[in-house]
Amino acid sequence: MGPGVREPTTTVTVNGARLVANLDARVTLLDALRDRFGLTGTKKGCDQGTCGSCTVLVDGRRVLSCLTLFAQCDGRQVTTIEGLADHPLRAAFIKHDAFQCGYCTPGQIVSAAALIREGRAGRDEDIREYMSGNLCRCGAYPRILAAIREVASGAHA
Amino acid sequence: MTAEAIAEAPVRPVEATPGKQPMIGAPVRRREDRRLITGQGRYLDDLELPGAYEAAFVRTPHASARIRSIDTTAAARLPGVIGIWTGADLPELVKPIPPKVSNPLLRDMPRYPLPPERVHFVGEPVAVVVAESRYVAEDAVELIEVDYEVLPAVSSTTAALAPDAPRVHDELDDNVAIHVTQVAGEPEEALRTAPHRLSERFVIARGGGHSMECRGVAARYDVGTGQLTVWPSTQSPHYTRNMLAYFYGMDEDDVRVVVPRDSGGGFGPKAQFHGEDAVIPYVAMLLRHPVKWIEDRSENFVATMMERNQVHHVEVGFDDDGKLIVVKNVFEHDQGAYCAGLQVPMITLSTLPGQYRIPNIHTELIGCYTNMVPTSSVRGAGRPQAVVAMERMMDRIAEHLGLDPAEVRLRNMIRADEFPYKVGLTFRDGSPLTYDSGDFPSLTKAVLARFDYDGERERQALARSAGRLVGIGLGAYVEGCGLGPYEGARLRLTNDGTVLVTLAATPLGQGYETIYAQIASDAMGLDMEHIAVATGDTSRIPFGQGSFASRTTVTAGSATLQAGRELREKIFEVAAVLLGAPAEELCFQGDRVCAGGDPGRSVSLRDIVQVSNIGKHGITMPRGVPAGIEVTSYFSPERASYASGIHAATVEVDPDTGQIKILRYVIGHDCGNVINPLLVDGQVLGGFAHGIGNALYEESFYDDAGQPQSASYLDYSLPSAIEVPKVELVHQFTPSPLNPLGVKGAGEGGTIPVPATIANAVEDALRPFGARITSLPITPAKVFAAMTATNHR
Ligand code: FES
Ligand code: FES
Numbered sequence: 001m002g003p004g005v006r007e008p009t010t011t012v013t014v015n016g017a018r019l020v021a022n023l024d025a026r027v028t029l030l031d032a033l034r035d036r037f038g039l040t041g042t043k044k045g046c047d048q049g050t051c052g053s054c055t056v057l058v059d060g061r062r063v064l065s066c067l068t069l070f071a072q073c074d075g076r077q078v079t080t081i082e083g084l085a086d087h088p089l090r091a092a093f094i095k096h097d098a099f100q101c102g103y104c105t106p107g108q109i110v111s112a113a114a115l116i117r118e119g120r121a122g123r124d125e126d127i128r129e130y131m132s133g134n135l136c137r138c139g140a141y142p143r144i145l146a147a148i149r150e151v152a153s154g155a156h157a
Numbered sequence: 158m159t160a161e162a163i164a165e166a167p168v169r170p171v172e173a174t175p176g177k178q179p180m181i182g183a184p185v186r187r188r189e190d191r192r193l194i195t196g197q198g199r200y201l202d203d204l205e206l207p208g209a210y211e212a213a214f215v216r217t218p219h220a221s222a223r224i225r226s227i228d229t230t231a232a233a234r235l236p237g238v239i240g241i242w243t244g245a246d247l248p249e250l251v252k253p254i255p256p257k258v259s260n261p262l263l264r265d266m267p268r269y270p271l272p273p274e275r276v277h278f279v280g281e282p283v284a285v286v287v288a289e290s291r292y293v294a295e296d297a298v299e300l301i302e303v304d305y306e307v308l309p310a311v312s313s314t315t316a317a318l319a320p321d322a323p324r325v326h327d328e329l330d331d332n333v334a335i336h337v338t339q340v341a342g343e344p345e346e347a348l349r350t351a352p353h354r355l356s357e358r359f360v361i362a363r364g365g366g367h368s369m370e371c372r373g374v375a376a377r378y379d380v381g382t383g384q385l386t387v388w389p390s391t392q393s394p395h396y397t398r399n400m401l402a403y404f405y406g407m408d409e410d411d412v413r414v415v416v417p418r419d420s421g422g423g424f425g426p427k428a429q430f431h432g433e434d435a436v437i438p439y440v441a442m443l444l445r446h447p448v449k450w451i452e453d454r455s456e457n458f459v460a461t462m463m464e465r466n467q468v469h470h471v472e473v474g475f476d477d478d479g480k481l482i483v484v485k486n487v488f489e490h491d492q493g494a495y496c497a498g499l500q501v502p503m504i505t506l507s508t509l510p511g512q513y514r515i516p517n518i519h520t521e522l523i524g525c526y527t528n529m530v531p532t533s534s535v536r537g538a539g540r541p542q543a544v545v546a547m548e549r550m551m552d553r554i555a556e557h558l559g560l561d562p563a564e565v566r567l568r569n570m571i572r573a574d575e576f577p578y579k580v581g582l583t584f585r586d587g588s589p590l591t592y593d594s595g596d597f598p599s600l601t602k603a604v605l606a607r608f609d610y611d612g613e614r615e616r617q618a619l620a621r622s623a624g625r626l627v628g629i630g631l632g633a634y635v636e637g638c639g640l641g642p643y644e645g646a647r648l649r650l651t652n653d654g655t656v657l658v659t660l661a662a663t664p665l666g667q668g669y670e671t672i673y674a675q676i677a678s679d680a681m682g683l684d685m686e687h688i689a690v691a692t693g694d695t696s697r698i699p700f701g702q703g704s705f706a707s708r709t710t711v712t713a714g715s716a717t718l719q720a721g722r723e724l725r726e727k728i729f730e731v732a733a734v735l736l737g738a739p740a741e742e743l744c745f746q747g748d749r750v751c752a753g754g755d756p757g758r759s760v761s762l763r764d765i766v767q768v769s770n771i772g773k774h775g776i777t778m779p780r781g782v783p784a785g786i787e788v789t790s791y792f793s794p795e796r797a798s799y800a801s802g803i804h805a806a807t808v809e810v811d812p813d814t815g816q817i818k819i820l821r822y823v824i825g826h827d828c829g830n831v832i833n834p835l836l837v838d839g840q841v842l843g844g845f846a847h848g849i850g851n852a853l854y855e856e857s858f859y860d861d862a863g864q865p866q867s868a869s870y871l872d873y874s875l876p877s878a879i880e881v882p883k884v885e886l887v888h889q890f891t892p893s894p895l896n897p898l899g900v901k902g903a904g905e906g907g908t909i910p911v912p913a914t915i916a917n918a919v920e921d922a923l924r925p926f927g928a929r930i931t932s933l934p935i936t937p938a939k940v941f942a943a944m945t946a947t948n949h950r
Contacts (some may be wrong), residue, residue: 026292040203041196043421045369046454050870053369081196090194094186097839100668102193103200103369103421132877135870137369137422139846139907140839141878 010074014039015083023070030054030065033080041081041106045135052134055107056080062114081106087113092147100138108134112148121152177682180675181898184835185685187668189419198419201373201390202451209375209447210239212437213294215284215301216460217276220310220528220863221325224274224303227284232300237293241301242440243284244273250439252404254430257396257498263335266326266526268495270404270432276305277325277494278530279865280459285436287448310528310863314468314489317525325494325526334492335499335524339506341581342517347483351474355553358470360932361542361912364855365463366535367875370421372431372461375449376438386413387438390420392428394693395661395701404435405442409695416663416693424847425534426462429497433460458868462533463857464501465491469546474517479558479565483517484509486546492524493531499524501532501539504637507584508543512597512633512801513551513569518581528863536847537908544634545933548913552630552920562631562917563605570597570633584637588796592635593895595801595827600889601633604825607887608805613821617807621925626810627820628922632914633803638828638902639711639893643793646716647698648677648724650786652771654748654762656681656688656724658717661701662709663693668836672710673717675832676898680721683745687762700791710832710903712792715896720790727786728762731769734781735760798893800901802826804910808918812944815937817853817919825887829901838886841907845884848911850876853934 007022014037021036030047033039033056042065045053049067056065057079084090089109092098099105111134115121120130127148128141136144192198215227229241244251253267271282284301288294309323316322317332325332348354374389385407391397391414398414401407420427433450441448452461467490474483486509490502502522509520551569555562571578573596580590613629620627647659658673674688681688691697728750729740736743736759738752745751751759768779769786778784807821824841831837854874858866867873874880892899912933919940920930928943 024292034202039196041198043200043370044202044451045371045421046870048454048869048871051369051454085195093194094190097186097835099193100839100843101369101420101422102189102198103419105193106196109194128878132879135369135875135877137367137424137847137875138839139843139876139881141846141876141881142842142883143839145878 008071010071012073012076012078014078015080025069025071027070028066029056029068029070029073029078032070033065039080039082043103043106045104052111053104053107055110055134057110057114060114060117062111079110081110084109084113088151089113089147092151096143096147096150098143098147099140104134104136108136108144116148116152121148124149180678180685181832182830183675183833185671185675185833186835188670188674189668193419199417200370200419200421201375201388201417204375204388204417206375206377206447206449209449210287210289210444211291211294212285212287212440212448212450213291213298214282214433214456215286215298215303216280216282216456217305218279219276219305219307220279220312221308221323222276222305223308224276224283225306226304228302229284232286232297235293235297235300237289238297239287239289240440240444241284241286241297244269244271247271247439250404250435254400254432254435256496257429258500258503260335260337260499260503262337263496263499264329264333266328266495268497268531270435278528279863280456280530281494282432282436282460285440287440287444312527312529312859312861312863314466314491314525314527316861317527318489318523325528332526333523334496334526335522337506338519338521339582340519344483344485344517344519347517348472348474348485351482352476353557354472354474355550355557356470356472357549357553357931358468359545359549360466360468361545362466362856362933363464363535363537363541363851364857364873365461366424366426368422368424368427371452371454371457372427372433373449373451374434374437375447376441377447378442378445380445384411384413385438385442386415388415388417389434390427391416392423392663394663394695397430397434398695400430401435401438405439414695420663424536425538429462429533431461455868458873459865460530462497462531464532464535465529465857467491467505467542469542471546471550473550473554475554477558479554479560479568481513481515481569484515484547484550485519487521487523488546490522490524491527491529491532493527493529495531496524497531497533501534504539505543507582507590507637508540508635509547510580510582511544511547511635512571514571520582529859536844537851537905540634540636540905540909541848541851541912544632544910545913545916548632548910549916552917563601563610566631566633567598567601570601572598584797591796592799593893594891595799596889596891597633597801600801600825600827601803603887603889604803604805604823607885608821608823610805613807626812626922626925628808628810628918628920628924630806630808630914630916630918630921631803632910632917634801634910636800636902636906636909637797638800638905639794639798639896643791644709644712644716645698645700645789645791646673646713646720647787647789648717648720650724650728650762650766650770652766654687654766656683658688658690659697660690660692660713661698662713668833672832672836673713676714676717677721680718681725681745684747687748698789710898710900711794711798711896714832714898714900715792716790718897719792720788723788723790724786727783727788728765731765731782731786732760734779735765735768792896794895796895798829798895798901800826800828800903800906802906802910804914806914806918808915808922810919810922810940815940815944817935817937817940819882822882823885823887824907825889826906827889827891828903828906829893830890830899832898832900837903840903841886842884844905844907845911846876846881848908849881851908851934852912852915853936854880856934
């Protein structure tokens with residue numbers, strides 16, 4: 001890409017697959033996932049770290065991929081919406097009609113998956129608080145909450 | 158959420174075939190769902206355009222300036238840069254973009270895609286860079302030197318109307334873009350003689366659309382066919398096509414506009430034509446290479462149209478019973494640097510009287526040019542402001558007379574037996590403002606019952622005596638929707654035996670693939686699984702308007718219904734010949750047409766296609782079989798239909814911080830018949846979240862020099878999961894007589910009365926202080942200021 005910029009070799013495991021690339025050191029994890037690896041499920045809503053659309057998991061932790069450089073992820077495990085194929089949140093989002101345009105949805109699901117695994121989705125106030133970084137202009141919040149609550153309580157099974 | 162189960166079944170608008178489960182009115186889940194939750198949605202930036210170049214724009218940092226020179230030398234030398242064009246380099250594009258909605262009184266000033274000499278708002282593009290990647294394009298933008306002569310700017314309607322205001326456009330002698338007055342009855346005389354009069358000034362901000370997906374456009378020119386294919390993120394593909402054909406002097410058939418299958422929200426601004434939409438396809442043609450531009454959020458904040466502020470001066474006259482005699486409202490609308498369309502202020506103008514019988518009305522618009530990005534519709538489109546003006550005064554009347562605000566509203570409401578009701582004004586569609594149907598008092602009573610209004614008032618009194626600041630607010634509205642001129646649907650039996658419904662309208666998250674299959678299913682008596690829906694491609698259907706103003710279900714829905722009925726007849730015509738049975742005896746069974754209910758005497762849709770669409774090369778068609786099973790139908794409503802609703806809220810104000818907490822919120826709405834209650838509820842709740850933003854949080858700040866002060870979500874608060882409270886829904890279904898489905902619009906009712914309702918509740922909470930809430934959004938700082946202002950009185 002850019003001239004004269006160091007292009008480090010980065011090895012990342014994305015959704016279980018080992019990927020190696022030499023990219024401009026400025027390239028974000030978000031752009032690498034979307035443009036280089038064709039994983040377009042992760043969305044860019046602001047590129048400023050303020051909307052949550054680009055949320056992915058790095059070593060199991062929620063990360064805004066627009067603020068993360070690809071090169072920083074060397075040796076790490078990245079999980080995107082494409083890697084949550086069997087997660088019960090998917091069915092719960094459909095059941096509760098938890099989205100309209102769907103643009104924020106991958107970020108919401110990835111965020112919620114981490115929240116539930118961390119055991120922080122016990123109370124509605126906690127879910128609202130911890131999900132407040134994931135904006136949804138279609139305003140599906142009450143239904144997103146319902147979907148997360150259901151999966152967190154194990155009621156979906 | 159405690160969305161009430163759809164208590165009463167909506168009136169069935171069409172007879173479904175006997176024995177077939179009706180689809181209209183059923184809460185069918187969306188077909189779109191699966192791909193959207195698996196990350197398989199295809200939005201604009203997910204399109205595969207291998208090797209496409211990427212573009213970035215140079216934008217003026219000054220609100221008003223003359224371009225002296227632009228130096229692109231250093232940028233052009235940057236490896237990876239393909240081309241750079243300034244406005245002066247592209248004289249072909251120096252043509253004004255006409256306003257989307259105009260008026261003979263408008264003093265229109267030209268808006269150019271890439272202005273060559275004079276810029277009028279921060280963020281206006283002055284040059285475009287095309288490069289191998291967006292990273293390189295942005296580096297090149299940094300290297301471009303523009304020499305500006307900076308001029309004084311105007312950044313509010315108050316500043317624009319000041320006697321010595323700098324002029325936004327040198328060609329005009331002041332900053333007034335349009336001045337329109339509508340009058341019913343004798344408002345001046347009525348004001349002079351009314352037993353009581355009250356007046357107030359309200360400043361009402363509305364923010365931007367803020368679809369989570371920003372704007373964008375990609376284009377590819379095929380030299381072989383001379384066809385230009387453009388993928389914009391628009392709500393109106395045919396409008397974009399017509400504009401591009403006009404700009405490039407091309408045949409409309411040579412411009413194909415395809416909206417990507419999925420859209421990350423529209424909310425108004427994406428129904429507009431922005432300058433970038435003309436520039437990107439043009440440079441793709443010059444380069445004969447695909448080019449794409451995806452707006453980033455910082456561009457979106459300054460260069461995408463928004464709604465911004467109106468200032469209302471409203472006065473009411475009424476009798477001792479609180480009955481309205483007259484309302485007069487004069488409002489300033491911030492049109493921005495150019496008039497991209499007059500839809501917003503014209504809607505405000507006629508939304509004022511709302512649900513009330515008012516014999517004398519004066520409604521007056523002063524539209525101002527300012528040095529800010531042009532304004533466009535944003536979900537609600539000028540209605541929330543008018544509702545604030547009217548509904549705030551209803552509360553003031555109650556306060557003045559010592560009456561209950563719910564009672565004052567009921568005394569003034571138009572009764573159910575008065576429809577069609579002529580208001581005496583003209584709506585923005587050009588027709589006399591005539592409410593087609595509704596039942597305002599019954600919906601109000603249902604909402605008050607659900608809200609337990611009397612109980613809430615008692616609890617409020619208790620809370621007050623305990624020193625808490627608790628208030629109750631109501632907000633009623635009427636929403637003109639289902640606007641013309643028309644929308645179409647093309648139904649075709651495809652070669653694999655599927656019925657394909659093609660619409661010109663584009664979905665923005667409303668679930669079109671499902672809704673229109675439901676309508677076609679009932680129209681034809683054919684199961685939904687044999688029906689597919691395609692949208693947003695100008696090459697598939699020649700005419701269309703687009704998705705805006707909650708109009709599509711009315712227009713495209715009715716067109717689908719008509720076309721579906723005709724297609725059924727055509728299919729049966731062929732089947733009648735093939736089966737040797739009269740058409741009246743036929744019905745669908747699965748994917749077969751069956752005679753007299755006997756599966757032994759049936760023919761499949763595929764077989765029908767073989768005969769009628771595919772045919773046998775050179776062989777005569779069987780007698781009586783029509784060639785080509787296809788129907789295109791357009792529906793033009795004779796005038797707008799009117800949805801209505803009323804919201805009720807209880808809030809509590811924290812006296813120390815000015816924070817507002819919503820304790821209860823009930824939404825009552827009547828959008829006529831409902832095609833899919835699941836999706837309508839989603840629209841209403843989503844609109845509500847938007848309304849909360851307008852009431853309490855969202856404002857696009859500009860300083861006195863016209864510099865945007867809120868250009869990220871750190872400075873502009875979009876409601877998150879924390880800010881949107883629980884809601885209870887009350888439904889009423891009064892079918893519209895103006896279309897065969899009996900539907901009205903559902904996309905905006907959740908938004909419209911929220912600012913008025915919350916403002917009424919907050920002022921009610923602060924009544925012990927006599928504090929006045931006159932500016933929205935109602936931030937804690939404003940609440941605090943209102944409380945302390947009155948303390949010192
Ligand atoms: S795109 Fe990363 S937070 Fe918005
Ligand atoms: S579903 Fe559209 S932004 Fe969340």
